[in-house]
Amino acid sequence: MQVRRCAVVFVEPRERLNFDLGRLVEGGTGVEMVREWIALAAHLDDEQLLEADEVHALGLLSPDTWVEFEELAARHPRAALDSLLGKRLLIGDDGKHADLRLHDDEVRDSHWKGLSAVAQRHSRWKAIDTLEAERRFGRETDQPFLDQLGAPEAPVRERVPSAQRIGLGKPADSALEALVRQRVTCRNWDSSKPLSAEDFAGVLFRTFGARAVSDEPGIAVMKRAVPSAGGLHPTEAYLLVQNVEGVKPGLYHYHPIDHALEPLGDVAGHESAELALRIVAGQRHFMKAHVVIVLASRFRRTFWKYRNHAKAYRAVILDAGHLSQMLYLAATERGLAAFITAAVNECDIEQIFGLDPMLEGVLAVCGFGWRGELVDEVEFDPLGSVWPRSA
Ligand SMILES: Cc1cc2nc3c(=O)[nH]c(=O)nc-3n(C[C@H](O)[C@H](O)[C@H](O)COP(=O)(O)O)c2cc1C
Structure with missing residues (x-):
């Protein structure tokens, strides 16, 4: 041998x-x-x-x-x-x-840079329940959070005394500004209200859809709402549809050029929340989102150009962040709500959707749907934009 x-x-x-x-x-x-x-x-x-x-x-x-x-x-x-x-x-x-x-x-x-390949393979979770981990952490110590960890870094690194700062004017209010003010990560969902087929398709197109496909130098490249390293758009959307009018609950792959769903398997209603919970590593506050979306990147698409490249993996991760922000804005524009989480069980997701970690790696999970009427789980809304404060 x-x-x-x-x-x-x-x-x-x-x-x-x-x-x-x-x-x-x-x-x-x-x-x-x-x-x-x-x-x-x-x-x-x-x-x-x-x-x-x-x-x-x-x-x-x-x-x-x-x-x-x-x-x-x-x-x-x-x-x-x-x-x-x-x-x-x-x-x-x-x-x-x-x-x-x-x-x-x-x-x-796949032209992986060695360190990046090891980071990708060994940063994945399997069957983690973050709630259970938090409980264990809480059981092991009864100190308040701040006492355990000490104070965090200041929100800003100030390089000069305030007197030396050059003040800038704030932009006039605009549609974009109003939209951004309404963007709040959602942890409370209204499961009694299905998502309309129109909202579902609209948010998917705004975020992941191809506006055009160019194959000028013989390379097919999509134009999307977000930028992508090398224009290659390696990140795909795998969906767990839970509560959308006219769409059977189940697993799907979104085809961005055809703007179409590729069915990958039905999921019975009672199994869906459990599956979602497994995907988001036990975070109950994301379990009931109407649509759960796995962002999975086909590394070979980007590494074809950036071979054995120190920045390539970082660029792919940055791409996924752009898609997530677009999803937030596309959902918010329709009065819907969105989330993203990096605390996900990649190994379980790979098994659910049939993905290989080194070829089509799970980078994050996001989702969208209708926000609920009551705050059971905390959301970060200091402006009172989605949860108006009582006077
Ligand atoms: C990369 C990334 C990972 C995140 N992971 C989680 C998570 O695991 N659980 C969670 O509840 N929120 C998660 N969030 C949402 C943040 O907690 C949220 O953005 C932050 O609290 C600020 O709130 P805002 O998005 O409403 O401004 C994540 C956000 C980002 C960008």
């Missing part, structure tokens, strides 16, 4: 606290600091704990050249090589390694 190292792996020296009952019995505190080498590979979801000789061997193996295993074993400790094979950081060319090779080849063929 020939082997080579996986395409991208970073080794992190980590220190953690370990509780050892034996040491406690011996009269110590029972607590010791453990230092470990942790391998974070772009083709593997799980982290791998490495021994020092494995770290050394890993650094000497080529990620590109296939070499006979026996030839390597003549040069490096066999036990370390066997262990690296077992930990899937060394990959064989035989049938047994076909799946692993496929995932490794995905990373190679």
Whole structure:
């Protein structure tokens, strides 16, 4: 069998606290600091704990050249090589390694910058319930939030004394200004009122729809309401439609050029909220949004141009932010409300919609619908724009 190292792996020296009952019995505190080498590979979801000789061997193996295993074993400790094979950081060319090779080849063929690939793979959540995590955090300490964390950074870094600042005039009121004033992240929904098909289609088109497609130099490029790095618009909208007139509740992909829905599966009414909750990592305040939208980016579309590029992943994430703001404004213009969250279960979403994290990565989840009449969950509305204050 020939082997080579996986395409991208970073080794992190980590220190953690370990509780050892034996040491406690011996009269110590029972607590010791453990230092470990942790391998974070772009083709593997799980982290791998490495021994020092494995770290050394890993650094000497080529990620590109296939070499006979026996030839390597003549040069490096066999036990370390066997262990690296077992930990899937060394990959064989035989049938047994076909799946692993496929995932490794995905990373190679997609022109990922190494650090970005590891950040994408290892920042994903699976089955996290943020509410449960908050409860646990609250149980572990009864200190108020500010006492626990201390004061945050000031809202502005002031570079000169106020007397030296050059005051600027504020813009006259305008339709855009009025719209922006009304934009408040929604955490209270009115499930009794379905979204009209017209509002649904209108918000989707304003945010994600293609106004034109140009293929001037032989590359098909969409014109959207928002900018995109290289004009490539890698980010797609995957929908969980929960409460829209004339649209069967279920999973869909939005086709921005045809301005059409691609059905991916029905979801029974009683299962929908549970699915939404899984998607938004247990945040009950987003569960009842009429439409939940996963922003998933086809990295290869952008990395085709920005190959192995230090800025490419950042640019894709920035693109997703623009889409989210457009969604807020498109919804707000119609008297609807919107949200975005980065606290999402990417691994669960990948499974729900059939997405591969290194090819079509989930970056955020947003959504829109009708705001409810009552404030059960706090919203940030210091201007009293959507929740008028009582005098
Ligand atoms: C990238 C990003 C991630 C966010 N994640 C969450 C989240 O996990 N949960 C949540 O309730 N709100 C989330 N929000 C919404 C913010 O909490 C909200 O924008 C902020 O409180 C200011 O309120 P406003 O949007 O009404 O001005 C997120 C916003 C952004 C831009």
